[in-house]
Amino acid sequence: MSTQTTVEALYGSVAPVADQREAFTSGRIPVGVYGLGKMGLPLAAVYAETTGNVTGADVDPAVVECVNDGHSHVVGEPGLDALVGETVEAGALSAETDPAAVAEDARVHVVIVPTLVDDKTPDLSIVRSVAEDVGAGLDAGDLVVFESTLPPRSCRDELLPVLEAESGLELGEFGLAFCPERTHSGRALEDIRGAHPKVVGGADAESTRAAKLVYDELADTDLVTVSDTTTAEAVKVFEGLYRDVNIALANELATHADALEIDVTEAIAAANTQPFCDIHTPGAGVGGHCIPYYPYFLTDPFDVPTPLLETARAVNDGMPTYTAELALTGLRDEGVDPADATVLVAGLTYRAGVAETRKTPALPIVERLAEAGATVLATDPILDDTSEFSVAGATVVDAPTDADPDAVVLVTAHEEFRDLDVPTLAGDGRLVLVDGRQALTEYRGHESVRYEGVGLHD
Numbered sequence: 001m002s003t004q005t006t007v008e009a010l011y012g013s014v015a016p017v018a019d020q021r022e023a024f025t026s027g028r029i030p031v032g033v034y035g036l037g038k039m040g041l042p043l044a045a046v047y048a049e050t051t052g053n054v055t056g057a058d059v060d061p062a063v064v065e066c067v068n069d070g071h072s073h074v075v076g077e078p079g080l081d082a083l084v085g086e087t088v089e090a091g092a093l094s095a096e097t098d099p100a101a102v103a104e105d106a107r108v109h110v111v112i113v114p115t116l117v118d119d120k121t122p123d124l125s126i127v128r129s130v131a132e133d134v135g136a137g138l139d140a141g142d143l144v145v146f147e148s149t150l151p152p153r154s155c156r157d158e159l160l161p162v163l164e165a166e167s168g169l170e171l172g173e174f175g176l177a178f179c180p181e182r183t184h185s186g187r188a189l190e191d192i193r194g195a196h197p198k199v200v201g202g203a204d205a206e207s208t209r210a211a212k213l214v215y216d217e218l219a220d221t222d223l224v225t226v227s228d229t230t231t232a233e234a235v236k237v238f239e240g241l242y243r244d245v246n247i248a249l250a251n252e253l254a255t256h257a258d259a260l261e262i263d264v265t266e267a268i269a270a271a272n273t274q275p276f277c278d279i280h281t282p283g284a285g286v287g288g289h290c291i292p293y294y295p296y297f298l299t300d301p302f303d304v305p306t307p308l309l310e311t312a313r314a315v316n317d318g319m320p321t322y323t324a325e326l327a328l329t330g331l332r333d334e335g336v337d338p339a340d341a342t343v344l345v346a347g348l349t350y351r352a353g354v355a356e357t358r359k360t361p362a363l364p365i366v367e368r369l370a371e372a373g374a375t376v377l378a379t380d381p382i383l384d385d386t387s388e389f390s391v392a393g394a395t396v397v398d399a400p401t402d403a404d405p406d407a408v409v410l411v412t413a414h415e416e417f418r419d420l421d422v423p424t425l426a427g428d429g430r431l432v433l434v435d436g437r438q439a440l441t442e443y444r445g446h447e448s449v450r451y452e453g454v455g456l457h458d
């Protein structure tokens, strides 16, 4: 007769670890994943391929319908559509619109819904609402894992009290951990399966133990356990702050190209040849839903001076205007009044290959060029909804060849722009090319092109 212990939940289990692992990977411990977006769907799919028993909760019925049809609504994630199809077909993954219903059955709850920032103030309303739903369905022995990026101390001060109030249980009867999502859009499955070490911070030692067991099964990578949930929250935010400040350094150095009369990007590349230097890449601006917002997870909730973070944000937020001015000045130097010029803005998403415009530098660049009186055209090969750019004053065209521009501003270096034939766009005249991502440097010194870059020129 099997001596295997029946394990129905992980937190507080005294069963042999092997039995706990077997219970988790055999699907006897149901998993709920709350939020099936760019990060939540790949995460739910990897949980499903690991455990065979995952229900996703998403308030968007279209998302739920798409998943239950065996498809991914998230574009640009290699392998995700196939994995969703396989796991749904196998009965390992399903989705529904009611988080509370999912919470009733799940014993491991993984929360990865958006953390909004209202102007400069973190807004945890969505995360809190899911915590209420999870709390209402919480049972002793359950483990709750937050993966949404959170201001440090959120789990301890905001979410644990909600879970306890809604469930009538206390920490020690259920577990709580913060395990940040260290995933890059465009390579989510690779990252979730273990491209980087997984950080685990539990509200107590047993939460850390249970979360480690879960992520040991999910990802083929090292687990970095830290002291508590606040430390784990800080790890994620600090990673983003490092990036924002580092990009700001690169951008500020780039503005010295004229004064120094050098190619600053060349100097950065050479500086980075020794291990103690990792200056990032200057560019047209810093967009997305992560980097531009993470600073406010520290500058807003805590009464500690943050001059460096605020200055870095100001430097990066100034790059779209800096980039637009390169075009306007270039036109004037070529004897073209911007008010008589046609300028094509190429690349509207916040970074190449990701169909997202959150805080994209392209929008303020369009606005600045339109404000200067230029006729602004805009194009992006992967973006379907371009309405915000029309509102900002641009005429959206399908491709660069639909334009007869006096200037081109490359904001986002999509693969489709790699072989952009700029001289052909120039026609008979000389075209001003503002290369916001050092993607078209082959046109430096070209007779038909005035090349302006961020940190380098003709």
Ligand SMILES: NC(=O)c1ccc[n+]([C@@H]2O[C@H](COP(=O)([O-])OP(=O)(O)OC[C@H]3O[C@@H](n4cnc5c(N)ncnc54)[C@H](O)[C@@H]3O)[C@@H](O)[C@H]2O)c1
Pocket: 034, 035, 036, 037, 038, 039, 040, 057, 058, 059, 060, 063, 099, 112, 113, 114, 115, 126, 129, 130, 147, 148, 149, 181, 182, 183, 184, 185, 289, 290
């Ligand atoms: N996108 C990234 O590159 C990235 C990387 C790492 C971490 N993160 C973090 O992951 C979290 C999710 O980001 P994302 O990019 O997947 O967001 P997203 O906007 O792509 O998806 C969020 C999903 O949550 C759903 N949702 C909203 N409210 C809900 C609720 N109450 N219950 C259930 N579902 C709800 C939405 O319908 C949507 O499908 C954020 O905290 C973000 O900071 C994102």
Ligand SMILES: CC(=O)N[C@@H]1[C@@H](OP(=O)(O)OP(=O)(O)OC[C@H]2O[C@@H](n3ccc(=O)[nH]c3=O)[C@H](O)[C@@H]2O)O[C@H](CO)[C@@H](O)[C@@H]1O
Pocket: 181, 182, 183, 184, 185, 239, 240, 243, 247, 280, 281, 282, 283, 284, 285, 286, 287, 288, 289, 290, 291, 350, 351
């Ligand atoms: C797990 C997670 O949360 N992952 C996030 C995700 O962030 P993301 O999707 O927002 O992508 P980023 O690459 O950070 O770009 C942001 C903007 O900054 C511009 N930029 C970038 C680098 C540079 O040298 N110079 C720049 O100007 C770029 O054009 C774009 O507009 O991946 C990052 C890396 O893995 C992570 O650090 C970050 O936490």
